[in-house]
Amino acid sequence: xxxxxxxxxxxxxxxxxxxxxxxxxxxxxxxxxxxxxxxxxxxxxxxxxxxxxxxxxxxxxxxxxxxxxxxxxxxxxxxxxxxxxxxxxxxxxxxxxxxxxxxxxxxxxxxxxxxxxxxxxxxxxxxxxxxxxxxxxxxxxxxxxxxxxxxxxxxxxxxxxxxxxxxxxxxxxxxxxxxxxxx
Numbered sequence: 491x492x493x494x495x496x497x498x499x500x501x502x503x504x505x506x507x508x509x510x511x512x513x514x515x516x517x518x519x520x521x522x523x524x525x526x527x528x529x530x531x532x533x534x535x536x537x538x539x540x541x542x543x544x545x546x547x548x549x550x551x552x553x554x555x556x557x558x559x560x561x562x563x564x565x566x567x568x569x570x571x572x573x574x575x576x577x578x579x580x581x582x583x584x585x586x587x588x589x590x591x592x593x594x595x596x597x598x599x600x601x602x603x604x605x606x607x608x609x610x611x612x613x614x615x616x617x618x619x620x621x622x623x624x625x626x627x628x629x630x631x632x633x634x635x636x637x638x639x640x641x642x643x644x645x646x647x648x649x650x651x652x653x654x655x656x657x658x659x660x661x662x663x664x665x666x667x668x669x670x671x672x673x
Contacts, residue, residue: 491538492559492586495577499568501546505529508564509544547573559586566592571602596654604654621652643670 496512498504509529516531522539523532529544545552547569558580563569574590581588596619597603607617622634637650647653 492535492540493557493583494540494542494560494562495553495556495558495580496542496544496562496564497547497573497577498564499547501548503565504544504546512544550576553577553580556580557583558588559583560589560591562591562593564593566594566603567597567601571606574602574606596648596652599654599656608654619652622650643668 496504496508498508513524516533520534521531522534525531531542533540533542543556547563550573553576558577561577561580563573563577566574574592578590581590592603592607594603607615611617622629622637626634634650638646641649644655644657647655648657
């Protein structure tokens with residue numbers, strides 16, 4: 491009897507990644523109804539069916555009267571703290587355990603997620619961190635080695651090792667500067 495919302499910043503990104511991947515891995519017997527035009531599923535659960543909506547975060551007003559038991563923001567490093575706060579305000583469905591979740595690559599060290607979940611998390615928050623190597627058996631052969639060989643060191647730290655760090659954009663003022671050597 492739960493109601494959930496799975497979000498991503500824009501509708502095109504949500505449709506081609508998060509929504510499609512969910513349909514790829516969700517066992518068919520669990521799906522009672524798949525309304526592709528409205529992007530929601532009725533799922534078979536213990537007891538009453540649950541509803542899972544998929545929606546973009548670019549127009550937050552559409553969720554202001556929604557009563558949720560759970561939500562997930564995918565690629566949360568692309569979002570704002572306002573997105574999190576508004577959806578937390580929607581967690582008011584009576585009955586189920588209320589739960590908001592984020593799935594993300596490690597954000598920049600100055601991102602709101604770091605401040606809220608790493609530096610000063612409330613006691614009810616939990617963080618689960620992983621590295622790309624933790625998922626090696628599900629990746630193509632040579633994938634991780636290719637990333638390590640072809641990415642700048644800061645990108646490897648973030649996207650392979652799962653570390654929170656800053657990634658510089660644009661051309662460096664000092665092209666020979668390396669944080670692993672000079673910091």
